[in-house]
Amino acid sequence: MKKIVIIGAGPAGLTAAYELLKRDKSYQVILLEEEKEVGGISKTVSHNGNHMDIGGHRFFTKEERVEAIWKEVMPFQEMENAFQKDKRDKVFLIRNRVSRIFYENKFYDYPVSINMKTILNLGIVRTFTCGFSYLKASLFKKKEKNLEDFYENRFGKKLYSIFFQGYTEKVWGRSPKKISKEWGEQRVKGISILACIKDNIIRLFHLKNKNQETSLITRFYYPKHGPGEFYNELAKKVEELGGVIYKNTKVVKFHKKKQKIYSVIYLEDGLEKELAADIFISSMPIKDLIEGFHEVPKKVREVAIHLPYRAFVTVGVLVSSLSLKKGKDGKVPDCWLYIQDDSVKLGRVQIFNNWSPYMVKDTEHTFFLGLEYFCDEEDEYFKMSDEEWRDLAKEELKKTGISDSPILDYHVLRVKKAYPAYFDSYTNFDIVKKYLNSITNLYCIGRNGQHRYNNMDHSMMTAIKCVDVILDPSLKKEDIWNVNTDSNYHEVKHVKEN
């Protein structure tokens, strides 16, 4: 029996284990997970009966093989019952995607809509300036050298400065001029003014748009009790199929001879333990993976240990009221708000009540919010105490006019490597990739495992492809790296109409 060690029990690691055990009974599968629970950064965290995501995790995919796994693990709410209560405990609910951009004390639709509200918010003069700058950008396209060029070519300088510049700077902590255009390709893909106008017309006339861009999707799936519910169920399936998950085990070193890994060393209760295997699948950050090897070519190590990441802090805050404008039904509709305004450090606010009413203990009288902040691990912000985070959250909720309510309860979550970044040593990433591919029995999957801005579905897809490659020697490791690359994206299926 061949033994496979999978590092990390997040979406990618769990999917690799599930696919392998389902498709070939001759493998022994062991997962090593550093944390005490599964799900990685897609888990759900519970605090005094209220639940929060690390961010907010929308389930949406164009990958049929990923959607098939979602369905195998947990049923989907039927479309005709959408937005009604579902008595089943473990089920994907259908949710309405409502999100807005907060800028200069006004709210704009997200994705940006070219409608009367936007024109009134911007004012006639600024609307014309935006129109002219868009026309100019369409006629004289820039050579795209960085993310700023990427946005300007699609939206014009003026709209870019209003809707993208400030938020991008908050997320990455640097000017879009210093960020690779590759991030735009990953994040917003084919979104442009033309795509927005087309989408608005389609919605206006209720036409079907099979090619709708990922960021324009208006509905999504969400497990009744948060994304962690799905990953706990997936972990159960892995164990039912014979897989073993060791929690609280952190992989720190590798024993490697020439181009083959023999064993991993992991820490458990402060003790080093060794585990040998035939094949190793890694979803741990590439920087940590390379640090765990004894002998690595100097050039490879240099690039890998300087790979950049952006850290992330979510402050879960329980309040009794929101000051935001309500919809016709008397409720605030948003799942989340983008805070473009640079007078506050706040980047985004989640309203977990609207993700699923089952996320909040008392939906009648309270709102559980997730205030999102982007920073670097070395920042003074990342090191702030929980009380300091609570105070900053309270101040910025008031300043943005989102809520002036006293904070009834709060919970702070810090994630060191939330965002693999596309700058600095990333420019030479190919050197690292080539080296990792040369290790014959190692497969890199997932988000930090590939240093790619992958969502859950693409992280899962890398795992599915990895199993394809392991089971079919005629396939190449490059197939795993090719998931969520631009060329691949344009080939894939149409969006399933929700």
Ligand SMILES: Cc1cc2nc3c(=O)[nH]c(=O)nc-3n(C[C@H](O)[C@H](O)[C@H](O)COP(=O)(O)OP(=O)(O)OC[C@H]3O[C@@H](n4cnc5c(N)ncnc54)[C@H](O)[C@@H]3O)c2cc1C
């Ligand atoms: C704020 C935010 C919002 C997001 N929103 C969405 C969304 O709406 N929709 C969507 O599809 N995706 C979203 N994502 C992306 C999604 O979270 C990731 O794509 C997904 O979690 C990546 O899965 P993964 O398994 O590759 O990595 P991870 O989730 O990071 O899991 C990796 C696992 O490996 C473990 N590990 C790491 N190092 C070691 C080690 N040395 N030894 C043992 N174990 C180790 C970790 O503890 C972790 O459990 C969001 C991400 C963020 C940060």
